[in-house]
Amino acid sequence: MKKLPKFAVLGGGSWATALVKMLCENLGEVTWYMRNTEALRYISEHGHNPNYLSSVSFNTAQLRLTDQIDEAVSGAEVLIFAIPSAFLDGELSKISASLEGKVIVSAIKGIVPESGKIVGEHFHDKYNIPYKNIGVIAGPCHAEEVALERLSYLTIACEDKARARQVASALESSYIKTRVSRDIIGTEYAAMLKNIYAIAAGIAHGLGYGDNFQAVLMSNAIREMKRYTKCLYNIDRNINHSAYLGDLLVTGYSVFSRNRMFGNMIGKGYTVKSAMMEMNMVAEGYYAVKSAFIIKEGFKKTVKTPIIDAVYKVLYKGANPKKVFLELADQIS
Numbered sequence: 001m002k003k004l005p006k007f008a009v010l011g012g013g014s015w016a017t018a019l020v021k022m023l024c025e026n027l028g029e030v031t032w033y034m035r036n037t038e039a040l041r042y043i044s045e046h047g048h049n050p051n052y053l054s055s056v057s058f059n060t061a062q063l064r065l066t067d068q069i070d071e072a073v074s075g076a077e078v079l080i081f082a083i084p085s086a087f088l089d090g091e092l093s094k095i096s097a098s099l100e101g102k103v104i105v106s107a108i109k110g111i112v113p114e115s116g117k118i119v120g121e122h123f124h125d126k127y128n129i130p131y132k133n134i135g136v137i138a139g140p141c142h143a144e145e146v147a148l149e150r151l152s153y154l155t156i157a158c159e160d161k162a163r164a165r166q167v168a169s170a171l172e173s174s175y176i177k178t179r180v181s182r183d184i185i186g187t188e189y190a191a192m193l194k195n196i197y198a199i200a201a202g203i204a205h206g207l208g209y210g211d212n213f214q215a216v217l218m219s220n221a222i223r224e225m226k227r228y229t230k231c232l233y234n235i236d237r238n239i240n241h242s243a244y245l246g247d248l249l250v251t252g253y254s255v256f257s258r259n260r261m262f263g264n265m266i267g268k269g270y271t272v273k274s275a276m277m278e279m280n281m282v283a284e285g286y287y288a289v290k291s292a293f294i295i296k297e298g299f300k301k302t303v304k305t306p307i308i309d310a311v312y313k314v315l316y317k318g319a320n321p322k323k324v325f326l327e328l329a330d331q332i333s
Helices: 014-024 037-046 069-074 085-092 119-127 143-147 161-171 184-207 211-232 242-253 258-267 272-279 284-297 306-316 321-331
Strands: 007-010 030-033 063-066 078-081 103-106 134-138 152-158 176-181
Touching (some): 007 014, 007 069, 014 030, 014 143, 014 161, 030 069, 063 069, 078 161, 085 119, 085 284, 103 161, 119 134, 119 184, 134 161, 134 184, 152 184, 161 176, 176 242, 184 211, 184 258, 184 306, 184 321, 211 242, 211 284, 211 306, 258 272, 258 284, 258 306, 284 306
Parallel strands (some): 007 030, 007 078, 030 063, 078 103, 152 176
């Protein structure tokens, strides 16, 4: 195997923790940045993240821990961002080190609110990172199952397939299977959209809809995703591949899905604020649905997106979930 470049993971949540675990299977050293200094101190002393995936044990000799983002950026060639999209721009504003020549990999399934763009587009437009140096990590892969070392799958998308294979080599192991793709735009938008559809699945469950409706909902969601991504970036993609359909299904059905959990609480009558406070985690789909709705309103042609529209009405227009989903049930088949 060719020598792998130096990697840094930026973020302190469950997905960041899972990514560090994967990289430690193949690399002698992994830089790990998070702003929570207390968590860093705990990891250094005990080898566990105290807040997320605490069952994962790290060999601290492999970790280069830092709460200085410039140190992480300067010391690595490949930067994997796993910071929630709502906080990404604020963290990026702290960087004074050069990003020139760095490979930027997004493990974020959301839209950057400040720009209304997916992470790859945000880096390309704001920081002049060429697309050949931008990658995306997609599932289906839940952090909790990585912690348990259950067989999981990743798709790494990049315009430069050689770079994608390099990242894939650093992440794969006996329990992580990887494939590469060149559909960076479609893969990242699909990763964002599936969180919206998972919220819809959660709302339906909270309202008391059963498996039959959920199956129809997911069937319509993948077709809606196909229409949406086709308008954004019309290439020959198989929407039934695991990076699209597989990631949608695991996020829509899994008990580990925070977006489904968030939707379930909304369906049961929680307000958005109370649901977020009780979860104590970020549901990326909440921020994504507003941007997804605005983006599709700007399409040159009308695209039918009844599920996105329904979730947007409930979360941002204060519409009654029961009434909205009764209407949605008549629009899908």
